[in-house]
Amino acid sequence: xxxxxxxxxxxxxxxxxxxxxxxxxxxxxxxxxxxxxxxxxxxxxxxxxxxxxxxxxxxxxxxxxxxxxxxxxxxxxxxxxxxxxxxxxxxxxxxxxxxxxxxxxxxxxxxxxxxxxxxxxxxxxxxxxxxxxxxxxxxxxxxxxxxxxxxxxxxxxxxxxxxxxxxxxxxxxxxxxxxxxxxxxxxxxxxxxxxxxxxxxxxxxxxxxxxxxxxxxxxxxxxxxxxxxxxxxxxxxxxxxxxxxxxxxxxxxxxxxxxxxxxxxxxxxxxxxxxxxxxxxxxx
Amino acid sequence: xxxxxxxxxxxxxxxxxxxxxxxxxxxxxxxxxxxxxxxxxxxxxxxxxxxxxxxxxxxxxxxxxxxxxxxxxxxxxxxxxxxxxxxxxxxxxxxxxxxxxxxxxxxxxxxxxxxxxxxxxxxxxxxxxxxxxxxxxxxxxxxxxxxxxxxxxxxxxxxxxxxxxxxxxxxxxxxxxxxxxxxxxxxxxxxxxxxxxxxxxxxxxxxxxxxxxxxxxxxxxxxxxxxxxxxxxxxxxxxxxxxxxxxxxxxxxxxxxxxxxxxxxxxxxxxxxxxxxxxxxxxxxxxxxxxxxxxxxxxxxxxxxxxxxxxxxxxxxxxxxxxxxxxxxxxxxxxxxxxxxxxxxxxxxxx
Numbered sequence: 032x033x034x035x036x037x038x039x040x041x042x043x044x045x046x047x048x049x050x051x052x053x054x055x056x057x058x059x060x061x062x063x064x065x066x067x068x069x070x071x072x073x074x075x076x077x078x079x080x081x082x083x084x085x086x087x088x089x090x091x092x093x094x095x096x097x098x099x100x101x102x103x104x105x106x107x108x109x110x111x112x113x114x115x116x117x118x119x120x121x122x123x124x125x126x127x128x129x130x131x132x133x134x135x136x137x138x139x140x141x142x143x144x145x146x147x148x149x150x151x152x153x154x155x156x157x158x159x160x161x162x163x164x165x166x167x168x169x170x171x172x173x174x175x176x177x178x179x180x181x182x183x184x185x186x187x188x189x190x191x192x193x194x195x196x197x198x199x200x201x202x203x204x205x206x207x208x209x210x211x212x213x214x215x216x217x218x219x220x221x222x223x224x225x226x227x228x229x230x231x232x233x234x235x236x237x238x239x240x241x242x243x244x245x246x247x248x249x250x251x252x253x254x255x256x257x258x259x260x261x262x263x264x265x266x267x268x269x270x271x272x273x274x275x276x277x278x279x280x281x282x283x284x285x286x287x288x289x290x291x292x293x294x295x296x297x298x299x300x301x302x303x304x305x306x307x308x309x310x311x312x313x314x315x
Numbered sequence: 316x317x318x319x320x321x322x323x324x325x326x327x328x329x330x331x332x333x334x335x336x337x338x339x340x341x342x343x344x345x346x347x348x349x350x351x352x353x354x355x356x357x358x359x360x361x362x363x364x365x366x367x368x369x370x371x372x373x374x375x376x377x378x379x380x381x382x383x384x385x386x387x388x389x390x391x392x393x394x395x396x397x398x399x400x401x402x403x404x405x406x407x408x409x410x411x412x413x414x415x416x417x418x419x420x421x422x423x424x425x426x427x428x429x430x431x432x433x434x435x436x437x438x439x440x441x442x443x444x445x446x447x448x449x450x451x452x453x454x455x456x457x458x459x460x461x462x463x464x465x466x467x468x469x470x471x472x473x474x475x476x477x478x479x480x481x482x483x484x485x486x487x488x489x490x491x492x493x494x495x496x497x498x499x500x501x502x503x504x505x506x507x508x509x510x511x512x513x514x515x516x517x518x519x520x521x522x523x524x525x526x527x528x529x530x531x532x533x534x535x536x537x538x539x540x541x542x543x544x545x546x547x548x549x550x551x552x553x554x555x556x557x558x559x560x561x562x563x564x565x566x567x568x569x570x571x572x573x574x575x576x577x578x579x580x581x582x583x584x585x586x587x588x589x590x591x592x593x594x595x596x597x598x599x600x601x602x603x604x605x606x607x608x609x610x611x612x613x614x615x616x617x618x619x620x621x622x623x624x625x626x627x628x629x630x631x632x633x634x635x636x637x638x639x640x641x642x643x644x645x646x647x648x649x650x651x652x653x654x655x656x657x658x659x660x661x662x663x664x665x666x
Contacts, residue, residue: 081515082514082515083511083514083515103517106515106516106517107517109515111512111515113508113511113512115508116508117507117508117509117511117512118507118509118512119326119330119504119507119509120507121329121330121333121334122326122329122330126326126329130322130323130325130326131512131516133318133319133321133322134319134322134513134516134517134518135516135517136517158333171512174512
């Protein structure tokens with residue numbers, strides 16, 4: 032669905048590249064997470080792929096259409112949910128979607144259905160300028176679905192949302208994936224990436240450091256440990272035991288057999304820890 | 316493409332209504348019309364100076380001298396010069412002046428009045444008539460009187476002063492209104508970031524800009540109808556006036572779009588907006604003081620536009636100025652629109 036090869040971009044049009052020769056492919060129906068800290072090149076890459084920045088060097092195509100020469104057909108295929116809400120404040124939520132709907136020449140969704148889906152059914156006729164930040168973000172999210180995009184660009188889709196709303200948004204993303212939508216998820220939130228993405232790319236200083244599934248990355252970079260809490264001589268003890276080390280494994284078996292364990296947690300690495308390990312810097 | 320254009324236009328009209336653009340435009344037009352009709356006097360002119368030379372040496376010379384001397388007593392600005400050429404020279408130096416040259420034809424005196432062309436006709440006619448009557452009365456017979464106008468192209472036909480400022484309003488409000496109003500509209504959308512959302516849709520930049528220009532045309536026409544209707548009623552050539560307001564609006568709005576593409580808010584673009592506004596307002600000086608029309612003012616597009624608007628509001632039959640101005644502005648509008656599209660294509664991503 033999306034092919035990127037040797038993509039470069041320089042804002043100053045010299046050798047000072049914000050994106051340095053990145054390459055990756057996303058298969059149809061896949062959720063691809065683009066993880067990196069601020070200034071890593073995530074937004075630049077997304078802007079190039081959505082036609083907001085010109086493609087200076089390299090190749091990129093969406094469903095076979097060259098991103099360098101974006102056509103009306105390409106824009107009918109994609110949907111973009113921006114991190115910062117960009118809506119017409121003088122129009123109502125409904126009017127915002129109704130206007131946007133008319134820009135497309137492919138079958139579109141009913142604005143009211145979309146507004147209901149993101150929990151804005153009670154604010155359909157309210158001016159978008161009077162929405163709260165979270166409501167505006169949901170409106171932008173809903174707008175990006177108006178043309179039933181085949182490739183859906185999501186930029187920090189749950190940033191700033193309350194847990195219930197964030198959970199609803201994540202459910203919609205999963206549902207869309209199940210329906211075959213390809214999703215390009217840009218974020219520095221490793222939890223959402225871990226939960227939703229089939230594969231993630233770690234981007235740092237304009238370069239992709241690693242691409243793999245969250246599970247493989249954890250297996251490759253994480254340590255196989257369990258953290259246990261158990262009672263011994265009426266005293267609560269905590270210990271981290273390796274699942275590879277024979278001595279630790281024996282001890283864990285003994286604790287299990289004796290029924291002394293009160294809590295037990297697997298201690299695989301988080302994506303953030305792996306990111307730090309790979310790039311030497313944090314995601315924030 | 317048309318669907319998108321109409322969707323954009325509907326969105327821009329709703330935005331315009333909710334930002335009170337329509338209310339403000341109609342209110343300003345009504346206020347201006349009321350000021351013109353009830354507060355500005357119809358006649359603000361000062362009696363002009365007279366330069367005269369009497370070449371006639373026949374038997375009525377004494378009577379003519381007597382009449383002129385009488386005028387000199389009543390009117391302090393009557394000046395004797397030595398030739399017709401000197402009359403014209405002095406008139407060119409003094410804007411508010413007329414000339415009188417008395418010559419001879421077949422042994423009879425012939426009086427030629429020379430006017431600038433832009434004087435208040437009522438004053439000139441009264442002056443000429445009174446002198447003509449005095450001469451005829453004194454000589455006891457009719458003599459030939461002819462009137463020569465120096466600046467025929469700026470001749471104003473019986474337009475009261477208060478109504479004569481209507482073309483200035485029509486130039487600054489309905490026609491040039493788009494220049495500033497479109498900036499406000501674009502800067503609001505830049506602040507909202509909505510142009511980025513538009514740029515990732517199939518919508519084209521030409522449609523985006525065309526809908527904004529259309530809104531400015533609609534506002535311009537409403538303002539024109541309200542103000543012109545109240546001030547001159549049905550006496551204007553509305554078809555020509557609408558044509559001029561439409562092409563002028565397209566030009567000024569497209570120019571506003573070019574400026575708006577390079578800045579993010581009004582304060583950043585203020586110097587450019589003020590400079591262009593002042594530059595385009597300069598022809599108003601020539602309108603009010605027709606003798607002051609240097610080349611640098613005449614080459615400004617608003618110069619012919621202002622006089623063409625006047626011709627449309629107060630028709631004198633000089634339709635060429637309307638046609639040529641509309642044609643000029645069609646060319647200018649196409650050029651500025653193309654430039655605005657390119658400047659948006661270059662700068663939109665930055666926004």
